[in-house]
Amino acid sequence: EVHLVESGGGLVQPGGSLRLSCAASGFTFSSYSMLWVRQAPGKGLEYVSVISSNGVYTYYANSVKGRFTISRDNSNNTLYLQMGSLRADDTAVYYCARDRRYGEADYWGQGTLVTVSS
Amino acid sequence: DIQMTQSPSTLSASVGDRVTITCRASQSITSLLAWYQQKPGKAPKLLIYKASSLESGVPSRFSGSGSGTEFTLTISSLQPDDFATYYCQHYDAYFYSFGQGTKLEIK
Numbered sequence: 003e004v005h006l007v008e009s010g011g012g013l014v015q016p017g018g019s020l021r022l023s024c025a026a027s028g029f030t031f032s033s034y035s036m037l038w039v040r041q042a043p044g045k046g047l048e049y050v051s052v053i054s055s056n057g058v059y060t061y062y063a064n065s066v067k068g069r070f071t072i073s074r075d076n077s078n079n080t081l082y083l084q085m086g087s088l089r090a091d092d093t094a095v096y097y098c099a100r101d102r103r104y105g106e107a108d109y110w111g112q113g114t115l116v117t118v119s120s
Numbered sequence: 121d122i123q124m125t126q127s128p129s130t131l132s133a134s135v136g137d138r139v140t141i142t143c144r145a146s147q148s149i150t151s152l153l154a155w156y157q158q159k160p161g162k163a164p165k166l167l168i169y170k171a172s173s174l175e176s177g178v179p180s181r182f183s184g185s186g187s188g189t190e191f192t193l194t195i196s197s198l199q200p201d202d203f204a205t206y207y208c209q210h211y212d213a214y215f216y217s218f219g220q221g222t223k224l225e226i227k
Contacts, residue, residue, distance in 0.1 A: 037216065039164075047156075047164065047207055049216040061214040064121075097163055105211020106154040106169035113163060 004028040004109045006098050011114030018088050018118070024081040024098030024111055032056070032076040035101040038083050040094035041113075048094070051083065052101065066092075088118045122146050124210055126219035132227040137198045141222045143191045143208035152211040155184055155193045158221075159204045167206075168193060198224075 010022040024036070038050040051062045051072040060072050071084040081098050095115050099107035123146040133139050143153070151171040156164035166175045168184035171191055181196040195202055203226050208219040 035214075039216075039218075046221040047158075047209075047218040049218060052214050052216065054214075059214065101211075102169075104170050105152045105209075105216060106166055106175075107156075107164070107209075107216075108166050108169075108175070110163035110165075 004100070006100065006109055006111035008096065008098055008111040008114040011096065011116045013117045013119065014088055015120050016089060016118055019084070019086045020088065020116060022083040022085065022096055022098075022114060022116070024083075026079045026081065026098075026100075029100070029109075031074075031079040036074060036081045037099050037101055037107065038072060038081075039097045039099055039107070039110075040092075040116075041097070042091070042094040045094075050096070053081070085116070088116075090118050092116060093118050121215070122149060122210060122212065122217055124208055124217050124219040126206075126208055126222045128222060129220065130223045130225060132225045133198055134227045135198050135200055139195050139198060139224065141193045141206055141208075141224075143186075143193070143219050145189045145191075145210060148188045149210050150212065151187060153184075153186070153191050154209045154211070155182075156207045156209065157202075157204045158207065164207065 005027045007025045037052040053072045069087045073082045095113040097113045098111045100109045102108040125144045153171045155168040158164040172184045205223045
């Protein structure tokens, strides 16, 4: 059974940094692109970043470009999101998800809450 | 960037109703469009992919259609479990764009 479990969220001050992790199990992690999607309180879903299966290609939403870095460790089945220069509008639940094949995210983690506040 | 716009933003309906949610793209897109259902405090759940393919395990009362700039999600006969928020999402070359969501409420 596929499982995605995020961790690393919490309260951070504006301008601070945080690293999120997503532990994957139940599938061949190295065969899939993986993405991060966030949801601000009471708001809709927002794409954050994606990484190709081999980690060579990474892409970001304009809202986080230059501040966030996505990476993966295929030997440990883990996805990461390094977040820097955090702002109040980065406050959200961050989900990791698997891109199955045609851009559809077929499995999602439970999410981890990041709160940026002083 | 391609923008995805859903309508309506809120929809009130009753159990047994047939409902349709529309997702419009700011320009013509491929059929790489997905629909998700999300309930409060939960992660989104994939319903439809490639515009009209039903995800395994999803009830057949859900269907998707469309092409070009207009896509629809139809629920043929609403069940109590269907009251939730629905999102469309387009994919193109490592870029994912979500609609703003449609909240389906009980009338």
